[in-house]
Amino acid sequence: MSTNLRVAVVGAGPAGFYACEHLLAEGPDDIEVALIERLPTPYGLVRSGVAPDHQSIKGVTRVYDRIAADPRLAFHGNVEHGRDLRRDDLFAYFHAVIYCVGSRSYRHLGIPGEALPGRASAGDFVGWYNAHPDQRFRRFDLSGTRAAVVGQGNVALDVARILLTPAGALAHTDIADHALEALSSSRIREVTLLGWRGPAQVAFTLPELKEIAAREDLDVIIAPEELREDATLGPDASRGREQVLALLHELAARPARGCDRRLVIRFMVSPVALHGDDRVREVEMAHTVLEHDADGVVVARATGTRERMPADLVLTAIGYRGSALPGVPFDQVRGVIPNMRGRVIDPVSGQARAGEYVAGWIKRGPSGVIGTNKPDARETVDALLEDVGGEPLRPVLGGDVFARLLQERCGRVVTYAQWEAINAVEVERGAAMERPRDKLTDVDAMLDIAADAPPAHPE
Numbered sequence: 001m002s003t004n005l006r007v008a009v010v011g012a013g014p015a016g017f018y019a020c021e022h023l024l025a026e027g028p029d030d031i032e033v034a035l036i037e038r039l040p041t042p043y044g045l046v047r048s049g050v051a052p053d054h055q056s057i058k059g060v061t062r063v064y065d066r067i068a069a070d071p072r073l074a075f076h077g078n079v080e081h082g083r084d085l086r087r088d089d090l091f092a093y094f095h096a097v098i099y100c101v102g103s104r105s106y107r108h109l110g111i112p113g114e115a116l117p118g119r120a121s122a123g124d125f126v127g128w129y130n131a132h133p134d135q136r137f138r139r140f141d142l143s144g145t146r147a148a149v150v151g152q153g154n155v156a157l158d159v160a161r162i163l164l165t166p167a168g169a170l171a172h173t174d175i176a177d178h179a180l181e182a183l184s185s186s187r188i189r190e191v192t193l194l195g196w197r198g199p200a201q202v203a204f205t206l207p208e209l210k211e212i213a214a215r216e217d218l219d220v221i222i223a224p225e226e227l228r229e230d231a232t233l234g235p236d237a238s239r240g241r242e243q244v245l246a247l248l249h250e251l252a253a254r255p256a257r258g259c260d261r262r263l264v265i266r267f268m269v270s271p272v273a274l275h276g277d278d279r280v281r282e283v284e285m286a287h288t289v290l291e292h293d294a295d296g297v298v299v300a301r302a303t304g305t306r307e308r309m310p311a312d313l314v315l316t317a318i319g320y321r322g323s324a325l326p327g328v329p330f331d332q333v334r335g336v337i338p339n340m341r342g343r344v345i346d347p348v349s350g351q352a353r354a355g356e357y358v359a360g361w362i363k364r365g366p367s368g369v370i371g372t373n374k375p376d377a378r379e380t381v382d383a384l385l386e387d388v389g390g391e392p393l394r395p396v397l398g399g400d401v402f403a404r405l406l407q408e409r410c411g412r413v414v415t416y417a418q419w420e421a422i423n424a425v426e427v428e429r430g431a432a433m434e435r436p437r438d439k440l441t442d443v444d445a446m447l448d449i450a451a452d453a454p455p456a457h458p459e
């Protein structure tokens, strides 16, 4: 039995690591933290979401490795909440649990033709080019010349940029081998980003738009008349928004250079159907007008004017969505675990559930950059420490008993030292090709490497 504070953090993405960091820094000296992760690999979207041509952003993993090096933290990879562990199991071993499981599914358009081959969620495409094990058998047909991406956030820009980047320019990144091969023979030359609202409401951010604007091998096409429509920002618009709008105007005024590759940015068009026989061939869109809803938010309303555009591939980048965890409350409308400043709320009583917390996208929804998760996790951990402070802790089963339970339930649990062995293999494979790493996609292959590595560093 153990009476020192023991906390389980479920999900080893940025929010999970920042929650661990704050627990270790601000919790009692003898705190024990278990970081539980479904995959044998840590880092969440830093590994499987950040685009391969944005390698510098991935440098943040060095911070996560430092956090994991604290002897009071135990990483348990290849352990899935809901499959190997249930909520009640965790409470036998831990005084508190923080769910940091992110948003594992996607929003859908809900229009006819969405199930046609050739339409996919941008998130799956991202997982595919980033070697996520869940997407290792996915295939994307890049034999057509035109793609449409629905949505105007940073994910939409990421997938458009990757589709429009010559494979040679990605050859020295950590892109998945299968994606590099498919992109090498890709015939996609034009990608159209479809926004249902106007230029003042785009969700992508300035650095990402600047990066595209600076590409010499790419024409960015914006029809000036689409920019005239309601391009005014409200009085509270941030400087970043103003700069995005100014750059969109600059791009619209820029003469096309006859580049082989084109990014077309459209505004105030909303897909209403996808058409095709055996696969998607066309996007049918309604033109929209902008209105203010009861809360003063600018919304798009479809008009009767329709338009069709050819597209051989349609990626929907309209936002991620959280998934429910067994036994844990879930807000089906917002796709998050209901909470108040990180304390999980029981939807019936409206009261905080003892010992249960959330951080990251499953707490606030899929928004913000990696660093946004730091204050977010801090708020949650502060609430947790406030709740446990002062009261004697109930006895829970100790870490060694928990480790035995995991071995019984899932057999092949991966420690951080074993993840480092997997990492070393990826880095070595990559070095031969002048790449930062050559990612493994097969979980069994990762587990075989882990099994041959010692579970802990020698003292």
Ligand code: NAP
Binding pocket: 108, 109, 150, 151, 152, 153, 154, 155, 156, 158, 194, 195, 196, 197, 201, 202, 203, 204, 208, 270, 271, 317, 318, 319, 320, 366, 367, 368, 369
């Ligand atoms: P997002 O920023 O929320 O963008 C979603 C886009 O989909 C918006 O343009 C939204 O338009 C549009 N949309 C939603 N429903 C739609 C519908 N039914 N029809 C047409 N369009 C629709 O989400 P995201 O791009 O998935 O990104 C998630 C988060 O990760 C963001 O905070 C993003 O900044 C971050 N991220 C950052 C980077 C980076 O820093 N480089 C890279 C990737 C992701 P409306 O707003 O007009 O509804």
